[in-house]
Amino acid sequence: MTETLKRTLRDSSAMRWAMLILLSGLTFSTYWFQDFFSGLKGLMGSEMGFSSEEFGRILALTTIANMFGMIIIGGIMLDKWGIRVAGIVFGGIAVLGGAISALAASGFFGSDHGSMLNMIIVGRILFGSGLEVVCVVATRTIVKWFKGYDLALAMAINMGFGRLGSAMGTALSLDIGGGHVSPAVTFAATLIGLALIMFLIYTVFDIKLDKQEKAISDKSGEVCDPEEDFKFSDLITLIKNKSFLYIALLCVTFYAAIFPFMQYAPDLLINKFGFTQNLPQAGEVILWGSKAIGASSIYLIFFLFAILFAVVPNNFENKKTRFLFKSGALIAFCFYLFVMKDILAIWLDNGAKTASLIPLGTIIFTPIFGNYVDKKGKAASLMILGSLLLIFAHISLSILDNVYIAYFGLLSLGVAFSLVPAAMWPSVAKIVAENRLGTAYATMFTLQNWGLFLFFWGIGALLDFVNQGIPEGQPKDYTIPILVLVGCGFISIFLSFLLKKADRKQNYGLELPSNSN
Template identity: 30%
Template sequence: MSKLFKTLKDTGAIRWVALLCLALPMFASYFFDDIFSTINQEFEDPSMVALGWSMADYGFYRSAYSLLCIFGGLIICGMLLDRWGVRLTGSIFVGLMVGGAALITYAISESFAGSRLCAWLSGVFAKPSLSLAYAGCAMFGLGSEIAGVTVNRAIAKWFKGREIALAMGLQLALARLGTAVALIVVPRIVELEGYIPFSETSKPAVVGMVLLLGALVLWGLFVAMDYGADRRGAAAGSASGAADTGSPAEDRFRFRDVLKVITDRHFILISLLCVFFYCCVVSFRKFATAILMPRFGIDSDVASVMVAMIPFFTLVFAPLFGAVVDRVGRGTKIMILGSAMILFSHLTVAFAPGVPAFGFIAIGVLGLGYSLVPAAMWPSLPKIIAESRLGTAFSLVYWVQNIGLFTVPIVVGHIIDRASSPVVAEYFFIGLAVCAIVVSVLLSRSSDRHPELRLDEKAGGR
């Protein structure tokens, strides 16, 4: 009888189509987030930009991404995810992500510059475009982060006990491909010679908006698929004599369950590993060009190619390493290896001979480590946290990560300002990498003492 009511999630091809519908919105999100990453030099001379932003203005705009996330937005929305489910919560925050991006695109356009809204805001803010873009970036940031949490929650729902590490690796690879495409494509579609009009500054945002609108359609398709899968699952439960009212009451999320999450030793270790590890890579990437150019005697074009290696490596290796975790397990040992690779990379940047080849080696190893740790780390959460609390758990990890990604660039910026060379900042990244190794070793030892958690088992526990 169960074959007659086989759910959509039990059909391999349908699962991978669902994954594609989940991953491509994150591709669009990552692309839009990096639309200015390789062209922010245009803000060095505000008089040559119609938008009128300076580098300080750009830094202020970028800080908005984590604003709502840090001040409780991620935690509250994660709890809502566990109460409302992936369809409703995801639809709200994918919509918020697209709405925030639309606000940014409008704020940096010529249409806004000549509007009544701009004239009204001019009486309140010195730079109305910056103020409106800041609000849009805050909306976009919260929407993107909760969309990311929802995507991970949905993957756990569709792939738990199956190819979950491979699925998360593929999602991660496609998302980071958005960054890689932005780093490569945006400098080639924007003309930065001479005076830069609104049309050039807003061009990458318009491209990003087109991608996000397509992502919105794909999310709608996933919602329909997930609804269909749940209906078939309920029908299968009814046919086998089980109650069709959903999860048992004791498995449903309660607000006091947050305490169960934040007091879990393994959850704390995974959260700490996440913040130390991601700050070693993501925060480094924000300053990589400034560090690599003087360290290895290269120009900005070569440095940008080096930095672009990071997301391109994850495109290839994140799914591969995810498949390895599914097949062989040993996830905590893989986290140790990946953290050690990050440390090796930063040691190479700091102390290797100033030959460009060593720079490429260091960034290549960084890209491998950046693929290896998440392939094992993210699939570990569904193993230690009940599904009814999984959205809260993912959002809490993202919250801790955002605190690090908000504060570490500030610290590194001050180090570079005060140091004789930007390379001095590498000592700070080396310290973070050492912390990541220590935490991953502690997690591995705890896994050895608690085999019932199955942190080092392969998919399905076979």
């Protein structure tokens, strides 16, 4: 009877995963909007007259509010207001920013170059002001529903949805836009609005969960200690914690070497390796009369296979059954690749489609690595491995000129993009007390935004600088801008070793499985 009384929505596996899907709508849509411009860089130059520096400025200023404390304020509000109010408020800000960007791209505020540029930037600043807090809300909410269960796996799948949004936004923007920028921006903005509706549905269940837990607490006579209000001394305490400081700085250097690169990757492949900008008709996939839906189906199927490898086998207690299921999924995956080989071969000669290998690698590997962290641990060691892959990737795409090595570089970047986040974010939950996770994640995202600001804008400005005098339409030289990112990889390795060393002293158990703490 007591066991019955203590059962809540959180104890239902089906309900936990259903909530994860509702939450992941926000992750998917915001990552799409964050990255979809990368597939449009060339078109934004020819249609709107934007230079590489202006393209980089649009991306960089997306982070400006978060650089100066918006994300920390949002994290404090999350800790004080709770998940529901913070998600609705900052999700609404992201929706507003997306809408302004869409209107600006359509010429609503003026069709001249300056008006479009300035208002797109205004929209991106608003979007960015909501973006990072929304990410913190999603991460914090997953901890609420999955702590004590498959926490790292749940975080990995949520990140997988985000990378799915990045991959599809990068690869499909030209298809959706039909050769124009405005329809692609409008579509991306609409996705955020739909995701906010999904979050509103989630809040209904979240309210019910809180009522259930309060009822259990009342019946058992347990008294919950009230949470203390946020104090800035909490922030100082976080920064003084060596393990937290190292993982926060690792977050800066690692993501600075990936997110900015992703925005320029399609243009790099077109300029350096001669990839196509527009997909040839032979490479189009038509589904229900739509090229965009057809192309989307390919990414969704890849994501489905990732779930089959990483999630479904966990429901089988028998090792032999798990092995047989994974073997069957692998055979099915290989058969799918065989059937699609002609289409995929054409995609691998297209700049935007090939660049989507970066987040595509995370779709396949992040849930697998998240499951590994849950079961085996080794989080700090995986961060070291991911940083090594990062260095190889950028060297292969900057110094080397072999297109086949470039493919391996992009794939290794996708694997690194899976390894480090799958290990990093669950590790924060071990280092920081749960009632301060909102502030901790917000602090990390704030520091991360400083790195992104410098590299988003810096790569564009450096690209214009090293290509001075090169006539419009001639290939641009990306060697020096991308080689700069190799340095971020070496710093990431150094910080990963420091984190591993600090953990041995502070004993947070970063190298241990998730369920060992």
